[in-house]
Structures are given as C-alpha cells and as structure tokens.
Amino acid sequence: MKSNRPPHPATLAAQGLGWTDAQTGAVVLPIQPATTYIRDPDNQYRRGRNYARADNPGYDQPEALLTALEGGAASLLLSSGMAAATTVFRALPVGAHIVGPKIMYHSLRRWIAGYAADGHIAADFVDMSSLDALRAAVQPGRTKLIWAETPANPLWSITDIAGAAEIAHKAGALLAVDSTTASPVLTRPIELGADIVMHSATKYLNGHSDVIAGTLTGARDDEFWQKLVAGRSSGGAILGNMETYLLMRGMRTLFLRVERACASARRVAEAMVRHPRIEEVLYPGLPTHPGRDVAARQMTGGFGGMLSIRVKGGEQAAIATAARVEVWKRATSLGGVESLMEHRASIEGPGTPVPSDLLRLSVGIEDSQDLIDDLDRALSG
Ligand SMILES: *Cc1c(COP(=O)(O)O)cnc(C)c1O
Numbered sequence: 001m002k003s004n005r006p007p008h009p010a011t012l013a014a015q016g017l018g019w020t021d022a023q024t025g026a027v028v029l030p031i032q033p034a035t036t037y038i039r040d041p042d043n044q045y046r047r048g049r050n051y052a053r054a055d056n057p058g059y060d061q062p063e064a065l066l067t068a069l070e071g072g073a074a075s076l077l078l079s080s081g082m083a084a085a086t087t088v089f090r091a092l093p094v095g096a097h098i099v100g101p102k103i104m105y106h107s108l109r110r111w112i113a114g115y116a117a118d119g120h121i122a123a124d125f126v127d128m129s130s131l132d133a134l135r136a137a138v139q140p141g142r143t144k145l146i147w148a149e150t151p152a153n154p155l156w157s158i159t160d161i162a163g164a165a166e167i168a169h170k171a172g173a174l175l176a177v178d179s180t181t182a183s184p185v186l187t188r189p190i191e192l193g194a195d196i197v198m199h200s201a202t203k204y205l206n207g208h209s210d211v212i213a214g215t216l217t218g219a220r221d222d223e224f225w226q227k228l229v230a231g232r233s234s235g236g237a238i239l240g241n242m243e244t245y246l247l248m249r250g251m252r253t254l255f256l257r258v259e260r261a262c263a264s265a266r267r268v269a270e271a272m273v274r275h276p277r278i279e280e281v282l283y284p285g286l287p288t289h290p291g292r293d294v295a296a297r298q299m300t301g302g303f304g305g306m307l308s309i310r311v312k313g314g315e316q317a318a319i320a321t322a323a324r325v326e327v328w329k330r331a332t333s334l335g336g337v338e339s340l341m342e343h344r345a346s347i348e349g350p351g352t353p354v355p356s357d358l359l360r361l362s363v364g365i366e367d368s369q370d371l372i373d374d375l376d377r378a379l380s381g
Contacts, residue, residue, distance in 0.1 A: 081200025
C-alpha cells in the first residue's frame with residue numbers, strides 16, 4: 001500500500017534529508033574549506049556565493065534539516081549558542097523592552113542584564129512558569145521580545161509556549177524560545193506559536209561534547225529574520241567548517257540519542273524519588289513537578305534527559321556526592337552521550353537563584369542501571 005504520509009522527522013535526520021554529493025554520489029557531503037568564490041567574467045556571482053563569511057555551502061544541509069525538524073521557514077548556524085541568542089537581542093531597536101525568565105541559562109541571563117545596564121534595551125525577568133506573571137510584565141507597544149526557555153535550567157521549569165505566544169503577539173512582541181534542553185525531538189515551538197527558536201547546538205543537536213555551536217530558526221523569512229541573517233554575516237559569528245561537519249554528523253543520530261536519554265532520565269528520576277538521601281527530585285515527567293501538565297501537553301515522546309536532585313544535608317553533602325561518582329562525569333554542559341553531574345550553584349557563583357544543595361544531571365546514553373547504581377553509591381557515601 002502506497003502512503004502519501006511525509007517521512008517522519010527521525011527519517012529526515014538519519015538520512016540528512018537524503019542529500020548526496022552530486023559529483024560523486026557520496027552519502028556524506030564533502031567539507032568545502034574555501035573562503036572565496038570565483039566571480040563570473042561578466043562580473044556576476046551566478047552560482048550565488050562570493051565569500052564564506054556570508055555563504056558557506058556546508059551550512060546548507062544542517063540548516064535545511066533543522067528547518068524541517070522545527071517546522072520553520074529558515075535556519076542559521078552560528079558559532080555558539082550564546083552567539084545565536086545575542087544575535088537576536090542585538091537585532092532589537094535601541095530602547096526595546098524585553099521580558100525574560102528569572103530561571104534560565106545563567107550566562108545568557110547575565111549577558112542580557114549587562115546589555116540592558118549599558119542602555120541598549122530594558123529587561124524584566126519574571127517567573128515564566130506563570131502566564132499571569134508574564135502577562136503582568138509585558139508592556140503593549142514597548143515590549144518587542146519575550147525570551148523563554150523550556151524546560152529551563154536547572155529547575156526544569158516549564159513555560160506554556162502557546163500561552164506565551166498569545167501574550168507576545170497581543171502586545172506586538174515576538175516570542176523566542178531557547179529550546180536547547182527539549183531539542184526538536186520533544187518540542188516544536190513554532191507549531192505552538194513561537195517566532196524564533198534557538199538552540200545551543202553544543203548540546204543535543206551535536207550530542208558528542210566536541211563542538212560549540214548555536215542555531216536560530218525563524219517561523220517566517222521576514223524583515224526581522226533578515227536582520228538576524230545580516231547579524232551573522234556582518235557580526236561574523238560563523239561556524240567553522242569542521243564544526244559544521246561534526247554537527248551534521250551528530251544530528252543524524254539525534255532521535256536515537258534523545259529517546260534513549262529521555263527513557264533513562266525517567267528511570268533515574270523515579271529511582272531517586274525513593275532515595276533516603278534525597279530531598280527532592282526535579283524532573284518535568286514526575287507527577288510532583290509543577291510543570292508536569294503543561295509539559296505533557298507540549299512535549300512529545302518524553303520529558304527530556306535533564307533532571308536535578310536536591311541532596312539532604314545541604315551544599316557540602318551535594319558536593320561530596322558529586323565527588324564520589326564514577327560512571328557519571330563531574331562536568332558542566334549537557335546533552336552529550338556521556339552522563340554529566342554538576343553542582344550548579346558553584347558554577348553560577350554568588351547571587352544565583354539555584355539552591356545550594358542542587359546537583360544537575362545530564363543523562364547520556366549509557367546503561368541506565370549503571371547510572372542508578374553509581375548515583376546510589378555516591379549518595380550513600
Ligand atoms: C549551553 C546553553 C546555552 C549556551 O550555548 P553555548 O553553545 O555554550 O554558547 C544557552 N542555553 C542553554 C539552555 C544552554 O544549555
């Protein structure tokens with residue numbers, strides 16, 4: 001029986017959209033290191049590229065794949081997640097008001113606060129797990145951007161994307177979503193009304209802890225999107241050729257890795273809920289998590305590979321637990337094939353809203369029982 005159903009995103013990712021090298025038939029596209037392109041004798045650039053800061057052919061496949069996975073109109077690869085995010089803020093008019101979450105990726109929060117302190121924009125940070133709090137912070141006509149992150153570092157708070165989009169659009173603002181921890185496997189923010197999706201591709205999209213990269217995807221190829229395109233080519237935050245190749249290679253196994261991480265994270269979370277040395281487990285898939293219902297509505301196929309635990313006995317007990325793990329690796333970052341554990345308050349520094357007894361766990365693709373046993377051993381001392 002012939003079906004007209006379009007291929008599942010997992011198929012598109014595994015095959016890199018099925019692109020092959022026209023010259024050789026190779027199933028992997030070659031790396032093109034050239035920085036410059038030949039001009040036609042009549043002074044035109046008919047093949048469409050002139051200089052690699054603006055046009056890199058290696059970007060075409062990963063950008064087209066990401067656009068398909070996110071259900072957007074266009075995508076951009078950038079040199080890091082931070083470059084991707086800051087390109088959006090730099091594209092706003094001077095004096096624009098933005099609303100961001102109180103709990104979010106801390107380096108970006110710090111950057112936004114500094115950018116606002118320098119007078120470029122005005123910024124308010126609210127509890128974005130509450131649409132009422134968001135609605136109260138938005139200033140119709142003056143607010144140009146709502147920045148959301150869901151599930152948000154490191155409490156895994158959930159923002160209702162459809163609700164936030166409605167609030168943004170009513171006020172004449174755009175909604176941008178940092179979807180790094182969900183990945184396009186679990187959430188498609190554009191389908192829920194978001195205008196821009198950002199990823200730290202350093203995390204799940206690449207997945208092997210060997211590339212720093214960022215992405216943006218636009219719901220429409222409009223005037224604001226073209227400002228972001230120009231922001232990359234003129235701002236210069238482009239991704240290198242080797243990193244682009246590795247990212248494309250990583251994206252082919254995205255679904256396999258995320259599905260495995262989700263299943264294991266759920267097992268780890270459920271095992272830890274009953275652990276006598278644990279105060280609280282923060283995971284959006286647990287019935288006790290305040291964002292559980294919204295997450296169940298807007299995430300498909302799982303609640304992510306990230307969770308946090310609060311260790312009984314406070315900061316010293318948490319740090320001591322992290323010191324005793326062997327299978328888990330003590331390191332920052334997330335979304336790689338290896339499981340990582342981090343005492344989050346230590347890296348965020350003074351003034352962090354993160355509880356001092358919290359350990360952030362990024363679940364990789366190892367055997368989940370190995371992870372549970374190692375954590376149990378470390379907690380029990
Ligand atoms: C890592 C991360 C970023 C920053 O990305 P880089 O690639 O490290 O610049 C932004 N948001 C989230 C949620 C992240 O985890």
